[in-house]
Amino acid sequence: MDLIRYITPRYEGKGKEGPIRAIFFCEFHHTMGPIISCQVPENFISKELFDSINVYIITKADLQRSTITVTLENYKILGFPVRIDNKKYARNAFLFNLCFVCDSDARTVQYETVVTKFSEYLLGMEMECCFLSSRNSSSNLMPVLQKVMNDLNNKGECALTEGPMATYLKVCQIRKDPQVVLEHQVPIFIKTLPEMHWDLTTQQVAPYIDGYNHVAKIACLADVDTNIVKACVQNLLYYDVVALIPVFMYGNVYCATSKLKFLAQDSELQFRCLHYVARSQRQLPILRDVFRMYASMSRGTKIKDLCLRFNFYNLRVNERKLVQFGILEGIIRRVHKFPVILCDQPELRECFSGLHTVDEICCAVGASAQQLDDQLDKDHNAIVLYK
Numbered sequence: 001m002d003l004i005r006y007i008t009p010r011y012e013g014k015g016k017e018g019p020i021r022a023i024f025f026c027e028f029h030h031t032m033g034p035i036i037s038c039q040v041p042e043n044f045i046s047k048e049l050f051d052s053i054n055v056y057i058i059t060k061a062d063l064q065r066s067t068i069t070v071t072l073e074n075y076k077i078l079g080f081p082v083r084i085d086n087k088k089y090a091r092n093a094f095l096f097n098l099c100f101v102c103d104s105d106a107r108t109v110q111y112e113t114v115v116t117k118f119s120e121y122l123l124g125m126e127m128e129c130c131f132l133s134s135r136n137s138s139s140n141l142m143p144v145l146q147k148v149m150n151d152l153n154n155k156g157e158c159a160l161t162e163g164p165m166a167t168y169l170k171v172c173q174i175r176k177d178p179q180v181v182l183e184h185q186v187p188i189f190i191k192t193l194p195e196m197h198w199d200l201t202t203q204q205v206a207p208y209i210d211g212y213n214h215v216a217k218i219a220c221l222a223d224v225d226t227n228i229v230k231a232c233v234q235n236l237l238y239y240d241v242v243a244l245i246p247v248f249m250y251g252n253v254y255c256a257t258s259k260l261k262f263l264a265q266d267s268e269l270q271f272r273c274l275h276y277v278a279r280s281q282r283q284l285p286i287l288r289d290v291f292r293m294y295a296s297m298s299r300g301t302k303i304k305d306l307c308l309r310f311n312f313y314n315l316r317v318n319e320r321k322l323v324q325f326g327i328l329e330g331i332i333r334r335v336h337k338f339p340v341i342l343c344d345q346p347e348l349r350e351c352f353s354g355l356h357t358v359d360e361i362c363c364a365v366g367a368s369a370q371q372l373d374d375q376l377d378k379d380h381n382a383i384v385l386y387k
Contacts, residue, residue, distance in 0.1 A: 186246065204224060341381055
């Protein structure tokens, strides 16, 4: 059928999340066949369109009680076909499907549990009081569909409390699994911690997340096991509340990326940058000075070298905030050091294999970066890779 492009699997790639355009209730009538008996807005799905796809909406037994997504040229229809076997119905069965309609390029995975739960609610109402099969079913169902669509689009949730049954519908965002959190990484808030009922561990850990303390130090300050802090930070990553950045040290090396050009072009980025890196909001730094600082970051140039070249204090720039903003926006990136021991020393081979950064090793052995650098400088069998 030319009209139908495909029946989508659960994974939908990078589609955007969009609103619900319509909700319709269809059933198999014992004389007229598949029909739409109620929809909001009215006549959103035409009879001609429905007739061309009803074989995918009112399905056979193999697809009953499973979510089905049909993508058309302009719309995507998500449904949950249900069949009730009972001799009181014509043909001894009642088949129906409650469907959400979204834009064809929209993600609908987040609505799957809502459609399922809503259909189960209607099934219960039908079993309890013939809510769907009575003569007044259309007039009874219309305000329910209208309420569900308005509440889900505006609030992301809906409570249905009328009648002998009640249910609560909520749209849950589908997010990617967060990255693995390591002990030497530094969490930093990128959003204000929302007012949610966070667990006690998060409440205990959050005050020590300042953009400078790494995970191992946060665990020590908060008196919480390191693995628990990792899980806590990973949970905050999942909700996009924090990001992970490298630990700040004046001996660190950073280099500018191709995104530096956006700082010269994007006025909104410039505004955020100057307010973020300023020592005081009363006097903002000059954009030209900030741009020069980022442009001067290159391989072989440490932050302490830039502190000698630029007078950060007089230029009203906080060098720590400068690095934080650059990392978060991708304007600069950290150039990591990977120590390698060339001689055959089994006790050092695992740490100094070229696979672990100086940050990672320092955090594991409890040494400072300066102490590790001094040890590597004295060891003629050690080399350092920068990448």
